[in-house]
Amino acid sequence: MIDKTNIISAVMERLQALPTGHYLDVRTYKRNRYVFFVKKGEDKFLIIENGYFQERFENVSIKKIKKLFKTLLKKEFPRSTKIRVYNMGQYDEEEAEKTQRKTL
Secondary structure, three states, X not given: OEEHHHHHHHHHHHHHHOOOOEEEEEEEOOOOOEEEXXXXXXXXXXXXXXXXXXXXXXXXXXXXXXXXXXXHXXXXXXXXXXXXXXXXXXXXXXXXXXXXXXXX
């Protein structure tokens, strides 16, 4: 778990080191809302938001992720103080959506 004040820099570091085709799973403390960051190419990411809102952002560059993630934090994690980040490996859309986490 990472403190919300440090989450943007921590996720940006992990995204730059992420291999193509892999993804990060960013969840609330209670694990009931999430944002996926899927690396599609050298500088292209797919961002999937599932919580209060369900949206997909295609072909987002690494330069635009910081601003978009800040907006998503305000929408999806408004009262969270701790956020969970999982490095999930190879992205398969059907399996990623089915991944069940224990909810609190």
